[in-house]
């Protein structure tokens with residue numbers, strides 16, 4: 640059922656309380672991305688059951704509310720109009736200072752956005768990469784950079800904030816290609832985006848990524864690659880390294896994973912590059928991976 644937790648979030652440069660919820664819906668309508676199996680947790684629920692979940696979120700006291708559906712908040716098949724408007728009314732009633740949701744670009748339409756006018760709304764879009772070849776062939780995302788750009792400028796025309804998710808290490812890419820692709824994507828998208836969120840690929844059940852991983856043809860990214868992106872990016876960028884340290888998640892050597900993941904999380908709150916001054920002897924192995932995976936095309940280290 641619904642997962643709700645409290646965390647910290649940046650709001651106008653300050654660190655405030657945030658209620659984050661992953662609500663159960665009938666799930667993403669696309670369901671074809673190579674690294675994603677979120678829809679395995681989906682269920683067909685009535686409007687009443689959806690509204691009960693929304694009530695549970697707004698019973699918590701916070702300045703910021705994040706609602707994730709593991710799909711698209713603006714997809715009417717997931718969140719019907721009545722429930723969407725109920726969320727909007729709750730945000731107003733409870734004086735929530737910022738609402739954060741996610742959506743694929745095709746659901747970002749004027750008739751939906753106009754209902755949220757006057758609300759401090761941030762919409763996350765899974766751009767993953769600015770490179771159409773990478774997004775189409777390695778991720779199977781099903782929309783183009785052009786479509787992302789149109790959706791982002793539509794959001795901005797209403798005064799809403801745009802968050803772009805970028806995927807670090809889609810399948811079929813070497814560690815260095817993946818790192819460079821994210822840095823390039825930041826450059827190409829930064830004028831359209833208010834904040835980036837770096838997603839580190841983890842191996843989810845029943846996905847193509849899992850098949851490759853089981854055949855030793857895929858390794859999730861090194862946490863060092865994430866640190867490198869965060870150090871080099873000259874934009875607001877956050878990263879929550881889910882499953883860090885696990886073999887299915889982004890990881891380094893096993894000894895430094897918790898410490899490096901914590902540094903990444905701290906940086907995400909403070910945006911202070913000093914938080915990224917972390918070291919471990921496995922940095923040398925990571926550098927070897929960067930050099931050689933371009934040629935080996937398979938992971939060199941566990």
Ligand code: SF4
Pocket residue numbers: 667668669670671672675676677709710743765780
């Ligand atoms: S990554 Fe997003 S768009 Fe792709 S299948 Fe998963 S929920 Fe749907």
Ligand SMILES: [Zn+2]
Pocket residue numbers: 891892893894895896919920921922
């Ligand atoms: Zn290490």
